[in-house]
Amino acid sequence: GDSVTQMEGPVTLSEEAFLTINCTYTATGYPSLFWYVQYPGEGLQLLLKATKADDKGSNKGFEATYRKETTSFHLEKGSVQVSDSAVYFCALSDDDYKLSFGAGTTVTVRA
Amino acid sequence: EAGVAQSPRYKIIEKRQSVAFWCNPISGHATLYWYQQILGQGPKLLIQFQNNGVVDDSQLPKDRFSAERLKGVDSTLKIQPAKLEDSAVYLCASNRVRSYEQYFGPGTRLTVT
Numbered sequence: 027g028d029s030v031t032q033m034e035g036p037v038t039l040s041e042e043a044f045l046t047i048n049c050t051y052t053a054t055g056y057p058s059l060f061w062y063v064q065y066p067g068e069g070l071q072l073l074l075k076a077t078k079a080d081d082k083g084s085n086k087g088f089e090a091t092y093r094k095e096t097t098s099f100h101l102e103k104g105s106v107q108v109s110d111s112a113v114y115f116c117a118l119s120d121d122d123y124k125l126s127f128g129a130g131t132t133v134t135v136r137a
Numbered sequence: 138e139a140g141v142a143q144s145p146r147y148k149i150i151e152k153r154q155s156v157a158f159w160c161n162p163i164s165g166h167a168t169l170y171w172y173q174q175i176l177g178q179g180p181k182l183l184i185q186f187q188n189n190g191v192v193d194d195s196q197l198p199k200d201r202f203s204a205e206r207l208k209g210v211d212s213t214l215k216i217q218p219a220k221l222e223d224s225a226v227y228l229c230a231s232n233r234v235r236s237y238e239q240y241f242g243p244g245t246r247l248t249v250t
Binding site for chain 1: 140141168170177178179180181182185193228230232235236237238239240241242243244
């Protein structure tokens, strides 16, 4: 079945550092790929998405590129802020619009 | 617009007791999902409704879990009887038909002792 594997955390960074969270997937078809974020005390919310190979999703300074050849969708941000501290989830959706999530990566940014 | 509402936010029960969670999706969203999120894991889909019909309940432990969505709006998820391993956050999400973006509620944190 479809599955998502993302790098384990927790990840601790200093402000203005570069952030990368690795995500790879296994799917039988051509899924759409997502990053969801959960800020402390809040519900999950969509951060960015890409629906086909080579698409780049971007939002709030975060970017991820759908790489079919490496089945990856790594999340990057060039300069993190304390407000980026959150749990980040990689997810995929096949033709049925249901989401399969990775285990989540906790990111803490120190001032 | 108002977001997905869930209640209660927290619940502590003893094993073998029963518990129910309530979800009110965003107005106009035909599809509603219930997820279970165990600590340290990603959300796992339990059941998906479209309007008041079940689309997928293949991951729902039907011997103890049940869910309904009467009138195609609000939904309740029930566990009876609860086990220790049911301790988790139960998330409700909704979206429009054929939309990839799901909108999540704040969740209900269940602790079974």
